Amino acid sequence: MITDWNPWQALAGGGLIGLSAALLLLSNGKIAGISGIVGRLMLAPGEGAAWRAAFLAGLLSGPLLFVAFAGHWPDIGIDASWPVLLAAGLLVGAGTRWGHGCTSGHGVCGLARLSRRSMVAVATFMAAAIVTVFVVRHGIQP
Amino acid sequence: MTARILAALAAGLLFGLGLAVSGMMNPRRVLGFLDVAGSWDPTLAFVLAGAVGVSAAGYLVARRIKRPWLAPSFDIPTRRDIDAPLVGGAILFGIGWGLSGFCPGPALAALGAGLPGDLIFVAAMLAGMWISARLERFRATSQR
Numbered sequence: 001m002i003t004d005w006n007p008w009q010a011l012a013g014g015g016l017i018g019l020s021a022a023l024l025l026l027s028n029g030k031i032a033g034i035s036g037i038v039g040r041l042m043l044a045p046g047e048g049a050a051w052r053a054a055f056l057a058g059l060l061s062g063p064l065l066f067v068a069f070a071g072h073w074p075d076i077g078i079d080a081s082w083p084v085l086l087a088a089g090l091l092v093g094a095g096t097r098w099g100h101g102c103t104s105g106h107g108v109c110g111l112a113r114l115s116r117r118s119m120v121a122v123a124t125f126m127a128a129a130i131v132t133v134f135v136v137r138h139g140i141q142p
Numbered sequence: 143m144t145a146r147i148l149a150a151l152a153a154g155l156l157f158g159l160g161l162a163v164s165g166m167m168n169p170r171r172v173l174g175f176l177d178v179a180g181s182w183d184p185t186l187a188f189v190l191a192g193a194v195g196v197s198a199a200g201y202l203v204a205r206r207i208k209r210p211w212l213a214p215s216f217d218i219p220t221r222r223d224i225d226a227p228l229v230g231g232a233i234l235f236g237i238g239w240g241l242s243g244f245c246p247g248p249a250l251a252a253l254g255a256g257l258p259g260d261l262i263f264v265a266a267m268l269a270g271m272w273i274s275a276r277l278e279r280f281r282a283t284s285q286r
Contacts, residue, residue: 016159058158063255076260085242087238090238107190120229121232129237133173
């Protein structure tokens, strides 16, 4: 459980993510949807493979800038067991592919352009995730 | 061409840095937001608000210019219909997100830390994408 949280740091981090989406849109005309970028790169490379690979290289290197400034990695607390992570990964991979987007494509980009589909997708995956966490943490009481 | 790739690289760097600064690379914190019945952690709401706010400014600028700075045209989804794959996919994604606290961006950004749990999640996520694409192709050919 984490009890400390900092709204300014959260807003600043979010602002950087928004800046990323705006930059990709205004320079390349593309949506910064991570599941779409990875999925297309893996399943249908060809035209667009270069910018997608460059974006992903940046995504993986971005946290290293944080490490360079802060001197340590940001906290990454993984409590789920390996079988659960395996199942979760499969669900996230298949679900984002099927639903055409994740927290970035539907959330950051879709909500920003007031897309009806994205609003429905965000409300749906938020609700599904909240119910899942509720069942896992509070559903089965001894 | 090179400028487009450099811009995409810079956008990726900003995204990864933003995830690290925001605390969203920490599944524990994400699950703290999703756990509305526990000691709620509102961080994700502030991150999303900051991200959507700045991103929306980008869309407002995009509407005023005819074409992107480095590309011939904008490539923005135009569909408005709510169909079963959209909702069904979002439900599957939400369950996986709630089980792990990982969504695609943070899971990929965290790869550099080399945590086994993250590597398993990302490998499974890529497999899930591949399986989903396979199923779609199978359905498309069997309907013909």
